[in-house]
Amino acid sequence: MNQREKEEYLREYAILKAQGKPFFPYIIVKDGVMMIVVIGTIMLMSLTLGGELTAKADATTTTYAPRPEWYYFWAFELLKVIKPPELVGLATVGIPTIAMILLFLLPFYDRNPERHPLRRPLATTAGIFVISAMALLSYLGAEAGAPSQVNIDPPASIAAASHEDQVRWEAGRRLTAQSGCGGCHKIGPNGNDGPGPPLTEIGDRLKEGAIRETMINPTLPMPSFRELGPEALDEMAFFLSTLKSSGAAEGGH
Numbered sequence: 131m132n133q134r135e136k137e138e139y140l141r142e143y144a145i146l147k148a149q150g151k152p153f154f155p156y157i158i159v160k161d162g163v164m165m166i167v168v169i170g171t172i173m174l175m176s177l178t179l180g181g182e183l184t185a186k187a188d189a190t191t192t193t194y195a196p197r198p199e200w201y202y203f204w205a206f207e208l209l210k211v212i213k214p215p216e217l218v219g220l221a222t223v224g225i226p227t228i229a230m231i232l233l234f235l236l237p238f239y240d241r242n243p244e245r246h247p248l249r250r251p252l253a254t255t256a257g258i259f260v261i262s263a264m265a266l267l268s269y270l271g272a273e274a275g276a277p278s279q280v281n282i283d284p285p286a287s288i289a290a291a292s293h294e295d296q297v298r299w300e301a302g303r304r305l306t307a308q309s310g311c312g313g314c315h316k317i318g319p320n321g322n323d324g325p326g327p328p329l330t331e332i333g334d335r336l337k338e339g340a341i342r343e344t345m346i347n348p349t350l351p352m353p354s355f356r357e358l359g360p361e362a363l364d365e366m367a368f369f370l371s372t373l374k375s376s377g378a379a380e381g382g383h
């Protein structure tokens with residue numbers, strides 16, 4: 131900003147200030163009314179629509195698959211993009227901290243007097259990039275199937291199988307979703323990519339009996355699921371054994 135621009139700005143500022151209203155009480159009242167409207171709307175909505183409550187917290191569970199609120203999906207996805215364990219600190223603490231410091235120091239390093247976005251190509255590009263990246267990451271986070279669900283359709287062999295097998299398959303699918311396998315395994319579109327191998331085509335590699343045995347006597351860090359009981363383990367092993375690359379399953383028990 132050169133001397134002439136500065137004087138022009140100060141003159142304009144003095145004129146506007148003379149025309150304006152004092153901050154107190156005018157702006158305070160405006161802000162106050164708006165705050166009451168917003169808080170009142172939220173209170174009214176929670177009273178009439180209610181808030182969605184999820185299952186009660188269970189401090190003893192070892193297979194809880196955490197999911198953030200939607201407005202944190204971008205940070206959640208960032209963790210998936212930045213995979214190596216050594217870099218997790220960078221993704222969770224480093225990048226947000228650097229962004230906060232940059233924002234805090236903005237008035238010191240951005241001395242550009244221009245205000246029109248088109249005359250500020252660097253700032254505009256950086257802004258568009260950050261907003262687009264957050265939007266894309268939020269979308270990916272929202273799209274990624276929750277690890278507490280298994281969204282897989284029955285393979286052709288199950289669709290053609292007896293009603294009893296279809297019921298068992300469905301029970302196995304539901305139990306697998308609820309048992310927290312998705313915390314460590316990718317199953318179709320759901321679950322986390324590791325530390326366990328993907329189970330999407332586990333039927334190609336292991337037979338039903340071997341899958342059942344893995345759940346009872348697993349290799350660490352996978353916990354044993356023995357306490358689920360023989361019936362649940364049978365149904366889950368049956369379900370998992372039908373997950374094959376060809377989509378063709380044995381079925382017919």
Ligand code: HEC
Pocket residue numbers: 193306309310311312313314315325326327329332335336341344345348349350351352353355366370
């Ligand atoms: C705490 C993480 C974790 C959880 C939870 C978990 N697993 Fe695993 N699972 C693993 C790991 C790690 C391995 C690989 C172990 C090894 O090195 O052999 C594995 C291996 C397996 C295998 C063998 C895969 C293969 O390709 O040989 C099967 C089958 C399996 N898990 C099924 C399940 C099922 C079903 C559940 C839920 C009831 C489950 N797992 C829950 C971590 C987990």
